[in-house]
Amino acid sequence: MPDLSAYINFTVRFDYTQNKFVLTDTGTYPGGVANNLIGIFDITHPDQIREDGAWATPDISWGGSALTTGLRDLRRNAQNKPQCGTYIFKYTIDHPSYTPTVLTKTVNFQYVPVTGVITKSFDVFTPQLRALDNVNYGISGYTIASTVRSWVATVGTVGTVTGSTATLDLAIAGVYYDAAYTIALSTTLVYNNSNDTWVSIKDVVASTLNTQANTPPDTCSLLAYLNTIKQRADDLAASCQPYEAAKKAYEYAANLYFHILERLKAGSTTGVIDYVNEFLTIYYNAAPAYVNTNTAIAPYVFCYAVTAGDVTKFFVTMSTTAPSYTNAVFSGKSILMTANEGMVLRDTDISLTGSTVSKTNVGDEFVAGTWYLFLLKES
Numbered sequence: 329m330p331d332l333s334a335y336i337n338f339t340v341r342f343d344y345t346q347n348k349f350v351l352t353d354t355g356t357y358p359g360g361v362a363n364n365l366i367g368i369f370d371i372t373h374p375d376q377i378r379e380d381g382a383w384a385t386p387d388i389s390w391g392g393s394a395l396t397t398g399l400r401d402l403r404r405n406a407q408n409k410p411q412c413g414t415y416i417f418k419y420t421i422d423h424p425s426y427t428p429t430v431l432t433k434t435v436n437f438q439y440v441p442v443t444g445v446i447t448k449s450f451d452v453f454t455p456q457l458r459a460l461d462n463v464n465y466g467i468s469g470y471t472i473a474s475t476v477r478s479w480v481a482t483v484g485t486v487g488t489v490t491g492s493t494a495t496l497d498l499a500i501a502g503v504y505y506d507a508a509y510t511i512a513l514s515t516t517l518v519y520n521n522s523n524d525t526w527v528s529i530k531d532v533v534a535s536t537l538n539t540q541a542n543t544p545p546d547t548c549s550l551l552a553y554l555n556t557i558k559q560r561a562d563d564l565a566a567s568c569q570p571y572e573a574a575k576k577a578y579e580y581a582a583n584l585y586f587h588i589l590e591r592l593k594a595g596s597t598t599g600v601i602d603y604v605n606e607f608l609t610i611y612y613n614a615a616p617a618y619v620n621t622n623t624a625i626a627p628y629v630f631c632y633a634v635t636a637g638d639v640t641k642f643f644v645t646m647s648t649t650a651p652s653y654t655n656a657v658f659s660g661k662s663i664l665m666t667a668n669e670g671m672v673l674r675d676t677d678i679s680l681t682g683s684t685v686s687k688t689n690v691g692d693e694f695v696a697g698t699w700y701l702f703l704l705k706e707s
Contacts, residue, residue, distance in 0.1 A: 331429040332357065337526075338419050338431065342402060342439070344410065344531040345516065351398035353388045353421075363390050367421040371400060374413025374437070381420075388421070410439045435524045438469065444535030446513055453597040453628035457498040457541055459511045463533070470519035470529065481511040484622040504541065506621045511537045542618045544604045546629035546647075547592070548655060550585055553611045557581045581610045592630045627697040633657050638706040639664070649696045652686040659683045661704040668700055 335357045341350035351369055355362075367388035368381025379400065381387050387398030405411045418432045447460040459481065465472060479491040484507025487500050496511070498504065514534050521527040545553070557578045564571035584607045591600050608616045631644035642657050663680050679688050685702070687693055694700065 329425065329427045331427045332361070332421060332423065333429050333431070335361075336419070336421055336429050336431045338417070338433075339526045339528070340417055340433075340435075341528045341530055342410070342437070344402070344441075344529070346399075347402045347404070349398075349400045349402050350530075351387055351400065351417075351419075353395045353419075355421075361423060361426075362395055364425075365390065365395065365421055365423050367398075367419060369398060369400065370418040370420070372414075372416040372418075373403065374411055374415065377403075383422070410437075410441065412438050433524075433526060435521070435527050437527070439529055440467065441531055442467065442517075442533055444513060444515060444533040446511055446535050446537040448537060448539055450539070450541055450601070451597050452504075452541055452544055452601055452625055453592070453630075455504045455541075455625040455627070457504045457509075459496040459498060459513070459537065461494045461513055461515065463515075465515065465517055465533070467519065469522055471522055473518040473520045473528065474516075476516040478514045478516070479511070481509060483507050483509060484620055486622055503624045506541055506543045506623055506625050508540045508620050509538070511539070540618070540620055541625065542601075542620070543625050544601060544628065545608075546631060547585075547589060548629070548631045548633075548644075548657070550588065550604070550607060551632070553607070554578075554581055554585050557611060577610050581607055584610075589632055592628075597628075631655065631657075640704040640706075642702045642704060644700050644702075646694045646696050646698055646700065649693050651693045652684050653694055654684040656683055658685060658702075658704065660707050662707050664703040664705050666700065666702050668698060 335355045337354045339352045343350050366386040369387050370380045372378045415437050416434050420430045422428045442465050447462050449458040477492050479496040481489040486505050516532045519529040561571050561574035561578045584603050588603050626647035629647045633642045679686050
């Protein structure tokens with residue numbers, strides 16, 4: 329009887345997602361042959377352990393419409409990592425009308441899995457919170473056949489966010505939250521061997537990031553904190569106590585404060601939260617303990633005042649859209665002029681009562697995220 333050596337072929341996938349060899353018969357047999365074909369694999373591992381197939385329970389057989397796929401245990405090394413070295417796969421097929429046919433393939437298998445890393449991109453000023461997968465999943469000797477990402481992020485007590493692209497936007501219904509974040513990413517990869525094209529790898533790279541998003545105090549609050557830091561040094565000096573350390577702390581805090589202002593005025597938020605945290609460490613005399621509120625992070629209120637004589641120039645970005653805005657800087661003052669993103673408004677459009685400015689036209693509001701300039705004069 330003839331054999332099937334002209335038709336036999338197979339592929340092997342090292343599937344580390346289930347720790348199995350996935351054995352697939354890819355032979356192109358004459359019509360009707362596959363229906364009565366069975367096959368077994370004898371597998372020799374790099375540690376010379378050989379695991380033979382059994383004809384009583386063949387790896388490959390007819391499944392009704394196609395040949396089945398075989399699954400055999402894929403052992404890892406003592407460190408629970410992929411076992412590298414020489415693998416020998418001996419595939420034997422049998423058929424009533426043909427003599428048993430054998431095809432043996434050998435591969436020097438080398439594979440070091442990629443380590444996953446989640447990159448945090450948190451801008452609590454705009455706000456915009458994202459998690460990024462910037463990992464290069466390429467490995468030597470292989471091409472990437474597919475990459476499937478699965479994100480799951482728990483946002484405090486608010487809810488969860490899922491995604492499947494390289495960037496995960498952490499907004500829930502368009503809102504970013506002051507919360508603790510547990511972010512998990514599983515990336516399932518399939519690699520094709522560039523030289524031994526019958527060999528492929530399937531693996532999953534998992535990574536987790538625990539972090540938090542804290543709402544920063546607005547710049548008006550930072551100025552009040554700076555005044556407190558200054559007062560500490562002044563009080564020590566007035567009571568004839570050593571105050572050099574307090575003075576240096578104030579000078580450094582002042583530099584941080586003005587650096588924060590300049591960065592925000594220039595429209596740059598990169599790294600600003602680090603300056604704010606450093607400033608708060610000086611104010612609290614320790615790293616501040618922050619308790620997340622699990623509430624929405626509003627657009628940052630950037631406000632600062634410059635006074636010359638009895639005239640104060642006050643800039644502010646509104647955090648919410650509302651008909652009024654309250655700030656202690658308005659107390660005891662009258663409005664000379666207002667401007668909105670460079671457009672001068674009439675004095676009659678805005679009224680000032682105590683520490684609150686209000687839009688006087690019915691239905692008119694200050695707009696969140698919009699800059700406003702107030703020129704104020706001591707009353």
